[in-house]
Amino acid sequence: MKTHVKALVVGGGAVGTAIAYHLGKAGWDTMLLERDELTCGSTWHAAGLLPLFNMSFATSHIHDYSVKFYKTLEAETGLNPGFSVVGNLRMAQSQARMDEYMLYATTAETVGIPYEWLSPAQIKERWPLVRTEDLIGALFHPTDGYINPADVTMAMAKGARQFGVAIERKWQVDAYDWTGSEWRMTCTKMAEKGGNLVATDEQTVITAEHVVTATGNHAQRTARLLGLKIPAIPVEHQFIVTEPDPELLAYRKAGGAEHPVLRDADAKWYVREERGGWILGPYEEGAPARFKYAVPESFRADLFQLDLERIEEEYMSMIHRIPSSETVGLKDDFNGPICYTPDGNPLLGPAPGLRNMWLAEGFSFGITAAGGTGHYLAQMMVEGEAEIDMAALDPKRYGPWMTTEYAVQKNEECYSHVYVLHHPDEEREAARPLRTSPAYDRQKAKGAQFGQVNGWERPNYYGPVDAPDGFDREARSFRRGGWWPYAVEEAKAIREGVGLIDATAFAKHAVTGPGATAFLDWFTCNRLPKVGRINLTYALTTAGTVRSEYTIVRRGSDSYYLVSAGAWAAYDADFLRKTAEDFMAGGGEYVAIQDVTTQWGVFAIAGPKSRDVLNNLVRDAVPETVLSNxxxxxxxVRDIELGMVPTMALRVAYTGELGWELHHPIEMQTHLWDRLMDAGEAHGLKLVGARAQNWLRQEKSYRAFGTELGRDATPLEAGLDRFVDLSKDFHGKAAMEATGIRSSCVTVLVDGPEDADPWGREALYSGGQLVGRLTSGGYSAAFDRSIGMGYVRPNLAQPGQRLEVKMFDRLWPAEITEESPYDPSNETIRKDG
Known part of the structure; x- marks a missing residue:
């Protein structure tokens, strides 16, 4: 066995094997270690489905790559992976479900995934065993289907070996140590004894420049060995296999085509053919998490006891949908662990705080995702970045506040929500509230309906003060939901009067020390502000694309306060610290990075009357001039006193109106809240949530990280030339310039349906051709039209260019506007007083 490699992959399921294959294909000296046998984890009992349906742009690319890749394996390796390309039929019992499918379908178009719409009659004509009278229609993917999980894994393993990858079984990693230049793993030989897998006395040490963990159900053990928190915990998933169905056998004997994978999302199950019978896989309520801390040593390729009562409702609904299955007996059953994460997406990318350690954990749809995971993770490792933005899957989207109990509750919820309607305004309720600002109860009493960002409770909008429990659930929709009128009034309040937004969830970092100025000048692409001033800037990847967005506040010659998106606090902190370490290792002076997010609360006050409200609170010798231009x-930035609260006030406004961000000691937040509410009463102060703020920033063409800004576009492609100082050297500059302009960010006004706005996932067309996609969407109160931001071909990125937006399976007219269509000269934001 090799004792040194460039890359070591730990875990021999479908995901780990695919990663090893693609690293080997890229020319890296790679070895894979499996503690038992290949496929002995969740891979062996997976149903092998390959669903292309996914609302995530990144995950859709991953699934699409997998489906295409698996079709090439037999020609490459000589092994048949058992791919049955029967298609995937997603049936809908309600218009809301069809709305969901239509939103997904326009996203699928941006990836190039084919689909068809079928009416109930067309379904019945193709597959007469399916009951259709209570269906609205269906979405059909003709290019996917199901595959044999063991066969596809073995085919990828053979392909990996052909690329020189070494695969070693019965070896377990018991310790990871970073030497400063490589990883040193202590590995133990495992052996079978009495049906169990036990450690022997044989050990070896393996060193590797890079390590990838793809340990599936053993993720909690991996987390302990690495000193990390990894919210990947398995949940029971059961499926049953029936005896042969005589009517199905007769249908197939008469020449009937194999049924596609049938999904009745409203009934919460999938069904496919299996040797003349049926496989039923439900996603029911009450499935428990397992192995919260570790997989028992005695658990190998084992299963749990079946709980048929728990899936009785789903079983009866299968009989309803396929009446011929009613008299068919059960042949086999499976109830095994499938790893989940709180949001259902895998944890894929660099491990927090560690060098050259890569996580590939938490795959609830591991067979579907394996091939694409290997492809895009190999790109990240070998080339520095993937061709698509992988930030949505980054392990650091969960910060150190995450606990085992949180992961358990959210993973169980995620499992039960696989087939729940996934509204774009969805807010799941398990493990909430958890992180709350001091003003939370006051906001709730005012009708706040909260969303969760990085664990923080943040008002999305303010509904009726006496709103009953469940009001927000009922308000959700794929169109203009019940919350929409409240958000409209909030947006108008900021444009016409004054509004108050809780922005406490912002990520905040202090960067200080003798090397702080030189570090930040190299770390970001814009010039640094002078003392007492503020600049918006971007940190780039090695590929020259946008890694993070920061508002930099210069407090002193070598003292800076950085504000970034709340959802990305751990992501930003990790990048800051690692890059500062590189800077100092290269000879730079000392830089201190401190996460101060929980020390500072933030209120954003904005609108034409915002100065009037604050003037009532400012304590100064000449209070009426403190807030003047x-x-x-x-x-x-200025340090001011608002009542008894020392406040670091920033003259910025993400809404594009006259306004300030009021950064205050978080322990004084309720006092400041009460004083602001009192002072604002005479001026009609309105409380405003995140949804109205999102609309308002689009009216100003303000890009947002995670939508317009990401690791697949440079700041020049994002149209942020004014924030890039090409006269200086900065991290990623050469790669940014070499990339050129592949697509351009634009703002569009849309004449769409009367009852709906775009969500930021829609395809953009010109002359019947796909030319781009939206990344944000919503409603503009200023223009009384739908609004969106997105990327199009550079030759089309001109104001006045007519486009079409795909919404609800129709093309709606849209027009590219000038940059910052609302107040393009920034007169209101600079208003004096």
Whole structure:
């Protein structure tokens, strides 16, 4: 066995094997270790489905790659992976479900995934065993189907070996140690004894430049060995196999085509043919998490006891949908662990705080995702970045506040929500509230309906003060939901009067020390602000694309306060710290990075009357001049006193109106809240949530990280030239310039349906051709039209260019506007007083 490799993959399921294959294909000296046998984890009892349906742009690319890749394996390796390309039929019992499918379908178009719409009559004509009278229609993917999980894994393993990858079975990693330049793993030989897998006395040490963990159900053990928190915990998933169905056998004997994988999402199950019978896989309520801390040593390729009572409702609904299955007996059953994460997406990318350690954990749809995971993770490792933005799957989307109990509750919820309607305004309720700002109860009493970002409770909008429990659930829709009128009034309040937004969830970091200025000048692409001033800037990847967005506040010559998106606090902290370490290792002076997110609360007050409200609270010798342009110009910072609260006030406004961000000691938040509410009463102060703020920032063409900004576009492609100082050297500059302009970010106004706005996932067309996609969407109160932002071909990125937006399976007219269509000259934001 090799004792040194460039890359070591730990875990021999479908995911780990696919990663080893693609690293080997890229020319890396790679070895895979499996503690038992290949496929002995969740892979062996997976149903092998390959669903292309996914609302995530990144995950859709991953699934699409897998489906295409698996079709090439037999020609490459000589092994048949058992791919049955029967298609995937997603049936809908309601218009809301069809709305969901239509939103997904426009996203699928941006990836190039084919689909068809079928009416109930067309379904019945093709597959007469399916009952259709209570269906609205269906979405059909003709290019996917199901595959044999063991066969596809073995085919990838053979392909990996052909690329020189070494695969070693019965070896377990018991310790990971970083030497400063490589990983040193202590590995133990495992052996079978009495049906169990036990450790022997044989050990070896393996060193590797890079390590990938793809340990599936053993993720909690991996987390302990690495000193990490990894919210990947398995949940029971059971499926049953019936005896042969005589009517199905007769249908097939008469020349009937094999049924596609049938999904009745409203009934929460999938069904496919299996040797003349049926496989039923439900996603029921009450499935418990297992192995919260570790997989028992005695558990190998084992299963749990079946709980038929728990899936009785789903079983009866299968009989309803396929009446011929009613008299068919049960042949086999499976109830095994399938790893989940709180949001259902895998944890894929660099491990927090560690060098050259890569996580590939938490795959609830591991067979579907395996091939694409190997492809895109290998790109990240070998080339520095993947061709698509993988940030949505980054393990650091969950910070150190995450606990085992949180993961258990959210993973169980995620399992039961696989087939629940996934509204774009969905907010899941398990493990909430958890992280709350001091003003939370006051906001709730005012009708706040909360969303969760990085564990924080943040008002999405303010509904009726006496709103009953479940009000927000009932308000959700794929169209303009019940919350929409409240958000409209909030947006109008900021444009016409004054509004108050809780932005406490913002990520905040202090960067100080003798090397702070030189570090940040190299770390970001814009020039640094002068003391007392503010700049918006971007940190780039090695590929020259946008890694993070920061508002930099310069407090002193070598003292900076950085504000970034709340959802990305751990992601930003990790990148800051690792890059600062690289800077110092290269000879730079000392830089200190401190996460101060929980020390500072933030209220954003904005609107034409915002200065009037604050003037009532400012404590100063000449209070009426404190907030004037002369003493407090746009893009500056001042320490002021608001009542008894010392406040670091930033003259910025993400809404594009006159306004300030009020950064205050979080322990004083309720006092400041009460004083602001009192002072605002005479001026009609309105409480505003995140949804109205999102609409308002689109009216100003303000890009947002995670939508317009990401690791698949440079700041020049994002149209942020004014924030890029090409006269200096900065991280990623050469790659950014070499990339050129592949697509351009634009703002569009849309004449769409009367009852709906785009969500930011829609395809953009011109002359019947796909030319781009939206990344954000919503409603503009200023223009009384739908609005969106997105990327199009550079030759089309001109104001006045007519486009079409795909919504609800129709093309709706849209027009590219000038940059910042609302107040393009920034007169309101600079208003004096």
């Amino acid at each position: 002369k003493r407090f110009p746009w893009l500056s």
